[in-house]
Amino acid sequence: MSKLIKIGLPSKGRLKDESLKIFKKKNLSIKDAKRNYLSEIKNFRLNKVIFSHAREIVERLADNSLDIGISGYDLLKESLPGIQKNIQVFSRLNFGFADLIVAVPNAWIDVQTIADLEEISFEFKDKNIGKLRVATKYPNLTNDFLLSKGLTQYKIINSLGSTEIYPFTDQSEIITDITSSGATLKANNLRVLKDGNILKSSACILVSKKSLKDKNKKNLVLSLLKKLN
């Protein structure tokens, strides 16, 4: 069995920049991090750094092809239970803050809470218009949240981006989306429901549970986590 540990870091954007800053702050120097997708921490034993999509990092930690990774808490919680049970959250980091929220068009002035939304969803059903459509990149978290709040008569529309315009282009009626300042929602004439906060997210250090049980890797993994702490 290989003793080499594999570290997954986000491959682009602020998540990548802030992740690299953490390593730098802890005097762990990653070489050639600007262009290469594959690298290593120069001043640490037996390791490989792999730059991947943040969502992919979660999946690779679950199947143990990565040992340690940085990704969003929202992405971890959105993954299937079978994936989550293989991953441990080592620590929440001080960047990548964002909320997953339920938003409705500003003009729906009669809708303040999920309970209002529940009534609207039955109006849709009773009028045979179809189900209230909820566009989201987070179908699992959205389902869990809405069902727990009593909303049952809706249909998920999977979105890959620009979710904010869905209600105004007849692709959905409402959305759930991740927001940090709320500016994009406001610019797109949407507002967050009073009780529509699904999840508070931030970047976090994640560890594959299998790696913590692997006698060839455990010490190396713990030693790196200790440095990152």
Added chain:
Amino acid sequence: MKSKKYSEALLNLFKKKGFKVKEFENIIESKIIIERSGEIFKKSLLSFEDDNGKNFSLRPDLTISACLDYIKNVKRGIYKYAYFDQAYRRTFGKESLVRNQLGCEIIGSSNLQLNAEIINLIDLSLKKVIKYKTTIKINDINIFYSLVDSLKLPSRWRLRLKRHFWRHDYFKELIMRLESNSDLQKNVFELDKKSYFKMKKLKKNEDIAGRKINEILNRFEKKIKEPRSNINGVRVAQIIRDFLNINCPFKDAKNELKKFEIKNKINLNLKQFDIFDLKLKNNDAIFSTNIGRSAEYYTGLVFEIYKKSKNLNLASGGRYDNLMQTLGAKSKVAAIGGAINYDNILKL
């Protein structure tokens, strides 16, 4: 072997009463289920997509399969189904994906006598096959709806309590909210009043994300007229809790409900319910207002059958007069059915 012995014996008894044993299609289009129950049931479907992106599922429930068979093949008149087969659902614990379901359904009639026919058939068949004494629990969920209508509540709260009656945990939460007035939103209206006056100047039939401006304004006005603060949540919640605790011999049901009406100064409109005329062959019958809350589709009479000595559930069922239409029937088709709790029978 035990399994085969019981299933064959029960199906034979059903056949003798004119039920036809049917096998159903294994795969159904997921859209049919999702359009009916929304995302709540979708989670438990075992689904896949074909090359055209159409989503299909393994049949999750044989009552639904019987209804779909009726819509596709029978179309009109009374049809009596019996079945013993497997249904498939995603599970999130250690439960098996495969569930054995044995049951019978009478689709196409609202005749009151059929209510008694199906309960008596399942009860007597069970007694014959498993050779234990049974107790029947009976309810009509419309009595609960009648209770809700008699309470001093805003109409939207009435609807909410009825819609979620079948979801035990969420219903409990609703009652707690009712009791504590915790979702009082009166002050929130003020924030949107400005927008309200602006929107009043717009074209009433203009559409905003699937809703007409007129609808939005009407609902906003209705909310102002019916503030939650005017209701006595504690009293209403207590009445509902007391109602759901009613358990008495079936023969005393009407009297118990009348006493409840007098005590709480409400009118349940009991004359409209025919449950009290039900002719059951088993004298050991209990009226219980808290049963029949396991499936969203029940619309009236519901029943559960238990092994008397151990209070072990052996069967349950009820009337589902709206399900056929939501599954695609062109008009309302009344139906009643019941399913044997097969796993519990094998435990005997």
